[in-house]
Amino acid sequence: MASSTVIHADITIPPTPDTWTPAPPSGAKIAEYKNRRLLPVGPAYLAHARRILNKKTFAEDDRDEELKAADAIAAGTEGPIEDDLGVGDEPESRDLLLLDPKDWKNQDHYKVLGLSKLRINATLDQIRVAHRKKVLKHHPDKKAGSGDTNDDALFKSFEVLSHPERRRQFDSVDPYFVDLEQDPPTASQISASPEAFFSIMTPIFEREARFSKIQPVVPLGSPDATKDEVEGFYDFWYNFDSWRSFEYKDKEVNEGSDSRDDKRYTEKKNKNERARLKKEDTARVRGLVDLAMAHDPRIKRIKQEEKAAREAKKKGGVVGKGKPTAAQLAAEAAKKAEEEKAQKAAEEAAKADAKKAKAAAANAAKKARRAARAAEDASGSGTPA
């Protein structure tokens, strides 16, 4: 009642003719008034009295009431408004009510709980709130007779999502994302223009990032990322470590069968299947990264830049009036060459020194040996034979 209620008139008016011009105000006043005595009843009279007694116009009164309502909410006098943690209310399709709880593996648990916007980002508290909301709404006692209850499906969904390990397994095969994965971008789509590359690939990598064991994930980055950033990105994604697993798709061991062989057989099959799916998934991610790398406009740009640098180096210092970067590169290259030369000379000098030293050492050794022999001879001649 903050502002006046809008009445929807069920009429459609024809277009105004071009020839029409608004008549000037006629100056006519509204016909004479009568005095009546109101009956003090109902909310409308309350609002009327408030306006009259406080001498407020409609607009002023609306504002006052809005402020009052805001104050009441702030003061909590409006009653305990339960914080739903941003779960909100989602429209429910008729199909959700007709879910077969036996077929729980194929139901979209987030959709059942009304969390299809949050999905993997929903916190455990949000899941609890959402479940509570739905249970209150669909309790069989409330819907007795109508058959419109998906209570069992609700329970299953909550059971899956409230258990961290089972939720992780479900998140791995969340049908919403699996649908999105079904059509990977083609080379022609992403190579159409640099903008297309980023608009298509950024959400894909953001989506895939949810499976990373290492968080935070290196993002695709902006079109003008540096070489290091781009290399870091591809480095991360080629070594992508995913927690995605496919236990959710396991076939149930045939219930009632006590046969150990049967059980082992199924388990083995499941294991193989899981490994196969995991391999496929790893290949899929790798394929995505390959695709991205092949068409990444940044890599082309970096290559070109490097090429330009090389060319600049070849031209050496000649490029005086060229681009400042090229000149710089050339200068750098020249500097490097000089340094290399100096180093070489130093090394050569050192080599020569070493040779001399070696020769001197050899001479000294020779001298010593000779002296020793002479001494031996002298003593030997001195003793009687």
Added chain:
Amino acid sequence: MSSPQVNGTTTPANTTQRAPPVVGINFGNSYASIAILNKDGVPDCIANEDGERQIATALSFHGEEMYIGNQAKPQLVKNSKNTIVGFRNLLGKSYGEATSMKSTAAPIVEHKHEPAYTVQVLEPAPAPPSIQPTPKGSHAPTPLQSPPPELAEPSYISKTLTVSDVASTVLGSLVNSASDFLGQRIQGAVITVPARFPQKARDALSKAAEHAGVHVLQLLDDAAAASLAYSSLTAHPTEDRTSLILDLGASSLDLTLLSTKQGLVHSLASSHIADIGGDAIDDRLIAFFAKEFTKKTKVPLSPTSSDPADVRALTKLRLAVEHTKRTLSASPGAASCSVESLKDGLDFSGTINRLRFDIEMKPIYTAVSTEVKKLLESANLDPVLLDEVILVGGTALLPGLSTQLSTVLEESTEIRADIDPSQVLSRGAAVQAGLLFNLGPNDPLLKAFHEDCKALDAHVTTKPISAYFPSEEGSEEICLPLIASETPLPARRTVSFVAQLAEKEGEQALGIEIWQVNETVKVEKTKLEVDPEDEEEEEPEEIETRHRVIEKDVQLGALKMDVVGSRAGKKKKGPLQATIMLTIVINLDHSVEVLAHQKDSSAAPVTLKL
């Protein structure tokens, strides 16, 4: 206190309810009803401990016991001198003005110029505290009032109860029932009163209620309560309408013509006819059954006889036909009436079917419809302009009445009984009680509800204001009603509508003209086609059809706005159109402001001041 209501079957208190502790009371001359707001804020008429939603406003003393409500009614047969009925209409009157309606019940005596009743009560039962509200003067000055302790034998003493004592006792018991139902003390009550009640009677009633420990939030006019009960039902409570409240109670017929404009209610005309009502129907029914009894048993029983045996028999019959009437209202079949030992030890059992009943009651129905016509004439309101008739009061439930009314009224008038007519008043009062209770006890606005307040007096428009849309020459003009006549000021109304645009891109102009219009009724007479083969019919019958006609009177102004169209439909292939919000405000100083803007558009609204 050994009142029989203690042994009743009160509904167990539901402590989880968060309903406001308020009650709406319809305190009629013959019957009362109580309603509370349930936890969804919806008014509910509740049953008292006896399981009755229609609680007789009667009080009876028998021995040590005091009977209130429907249990007091059978006492009229054997113990009529100690049974008090029909006291509400005596509230606030002096002894000289008071006239007893019923000769069978306790006679009115004078007590300090006030009407009062003298009843025999068995002592030493302690008198119920609620019947001694006035500390001085109420007790009968008899020496037996404090008998010596050794006189253990109970003895009858005379007690004098003023009308307000009785009212206070009955009101107290009604509020008790409600607080037992809610499981918490009632903190406020709205009591309905007839519009014709003078201030003196209103004061006496609120005083009696305060004595009973009931905090009266407001004494609400019957018609207003009925209107609120219905407007709280609808999704559009501010919808303009003109309604006739037809309150057919036990002892009188009250007609009130109400205009509800933007939720504000005021009365256009009203009338009160004392001798049409449930009692008159009872009288006819009694005469009918008495005749049948005489025919069957050859025992004379005349409805006008004053022989004590006859009077007792007629009282018995009166209690029994009450049931017959209710059966007839509730089911389409016949209803029976059986009384054991009606007269001279002879039992009576008779039936009456609906057709017979309607024939017997025809004079009463006709009288009601005549009164309705008279009121419409006196208010100068054409029947076509009457939007609805709201039936109120237990007697209005009788199906023959609405049939009779529909023959008098136009087809456009809806006869409404979606809420049980016997519960309408209390429900409306409960809604009002909830509204006032939520204001809080210290809100200055409360004054506006029970004091003479300047908010009560309002100027109303006399002619409707409509918007017209210019169109090609020759095509019919479309009229969009904005403000109805009889709308209290200040008034504001916002209407949204769809405007078809010319098939071109970009901004286009849209014109709106504001006109004051005349609302008249056109009567068309059409002759029924005469069947050529039917030679007997000589004069062709004429049929009158009435239409509401709206004619342009004075153009107040016009405004031109620029709109950008969008295409409706799924594939945006629909016609180019725009949704326009048009707001009109008539201020207290009679100036008019018109604002128009396109919905979902950031453009500033186009305004027109007149």
